[in-house]
Amino acid sequence: MNDELTIVTPLDQFLAVSPEEELELVERIIKESLRDSNPEVAFQYGWQLRAGMQIRGWALAKLLYLMEQVWEDYKIGDNFYDAVTGYLALHKNTIKRYIEVWESRELIPPQLLSEFQQRAVRTHLPIASAIALGYEIDDDTWQKLADAPDLNTVSKIVREDVRGEKLKKGSISLFMDRNGSLWVFSHDKRYFFGSLSVEDEEEAVQKAINRVIKNSGILQA
DSSP, X not given: OOOTTSOOOTTOOXXXXXXXXXXXXXXXXHHHHHHTTOTHHHHHXXXXXXXXXXXXXXXXXXXXXXHHHHGGGGOOOOOHHXXXXXXXXXXXXXXXXXXXXXXXXXXXXXXXXXXXXXXXXXXXXXXXXXXXXXXXXOHHHHHHHHHOOSHHHHHHHIIXXXXXXXXXXXXXXXXXXXXXXXXXXXXTEEEEEEEOOTTOOXXXXXXXXXXXXXXXXXXXX
């Protein structure tokens, strides 16, 4: 469940599902693309998968929001959060985050809504959290958030422009460009501090690089 397109916490559980049918479809698509010497077929399917995950994140947010609104009308006596956890294996904190995302979505200026919905639902978390705490977002900041390229940028805008918090002394963010050069950002300044051998195709090297990136929270171009 640790997917960048969804909202997750370490307390969520896995659903008992079988991907076999979908995995068999992948094999058929690859065979078809090879037969026609056309990778476009595979790319189109990959696009559909990513788009589907992205759309479903927002759809799940709306589903949970609306279900909470009408929960008493079901007249089944169960607690809403307990029922959702039982069926969807989501922790209460994750459920609340999805609901907050949808509540905050309704405050997005209409002209910017499509831009926000083109991004992963997880990118909206800092915005939803701030709004849930009572912070207000003006039109100029909404535009900055719409233009933000990634979750880290969104978090920075929310922290500084919405919550009015200054970056703590000593705080840094790490970034790796496509050449493998490593940069550290601190108080709007950039410093080079090394590089990774991204062009080395040796499996062990690539695994080491992936581990470094994952464990260090390094952003990639």
